[in-house]
């Protein structure tokens with residue numbers, strides 16, 4: 412069922428070479444450079460990447476709540492968890508078990524809260540995680556997740572990217588016709604440094620950067636309502652200005668967001684009228700209008 416990356420004639424050295432043109436030579440078509448031709452995903456109209464340089468900054472939380480917010484806007488959304496080594500979607504959506512296979516041999520997305528989802532976590536149990544996989548196995552799995560899923564009339568497919576700017580991220584950018592990317596960062600310097608690397612990577616791959624989202628911006632004390640900027644203040648705003656990208660929104664650090672995620676019911680569905688859910692909706696509106 413799987414067509415491997417290698418059978419399409421893709422090599423990392425050629426992926427990397429494609430980013431440099433030091434002599435300013437005229438562009439050679441991708442096909443004749445033996446580079447992958449960017450493909451659409453069957454059943455999907457627009458592809459949105461949600462990425463971060465650093466892990467643990469809230470990329471999966473934001474991907475899930477954005478996808479659910481797109482649904483609230485009347486769009487059909489899908490969520491693809493591209494983190495092969497640390498899939499989050501099964502837990503976030505309280506979904507387990509293997510996906511069914513369609514008559515055409517494709518993986519049928521698993522659905523909860525009306526959202527179509529696919530994740531490596533459905534294909535291999537956590538105990539047998541992909542941790543010891545070699546590059547080729549990772550690429551085979553990625554290829555299957557990208558092209559062998561039977562998405563049904565999805566307007567926006569949100570791809571929850573693995574953290575960082577490594578092989579998997581490069582491959583996704585090289586293989587897919589991506590419509591836009593959102594970069595997530597906390598205000599902390601370490602997170603911002605890595606977010607900048609992500610912005611540079613998307614620019615090199617000519618993927619439109621729709622904007623930055625600052626997560627865990629502040630914590631509001633439930634008693635005195637004082638706002639504490641635990642991870643720093645204004646860093647993402649300054650970086651957005653410097654990079655000339657839009658700052659799409661600030662999301663506070665909210666206990667309910669973490670609790671509901673752990674219970675497998677993202678806040679956008681568990682408490683749709685909460686302040687943070689409305690912030691997700693605002694960001695979704697901005698992103699949808701840019702796609």
Ligand SMILES: Nc1ncnc2c1ncn2[C@@H]1O[C@H](COP(=O)(O)OP(=O)(O)OP(=O)(O)O)[C@@H](O)[C@H]1O
Pocket residue numbers: 463465466467468469470471472473494497499573574626627662663664665666668669670672673
């Ligand atoms: N705004 C928020 N308020 C409270 N908790 C949050 C918020 N955003 C994320 N979290 C929590 O922070 C943790 C990390 O979030 P998440 O898994 O979404 O990050 P990630 O960037 O996808 O991580 P990884 O790269 O490891 O997959 C989770 O426990 C999540 O529930």
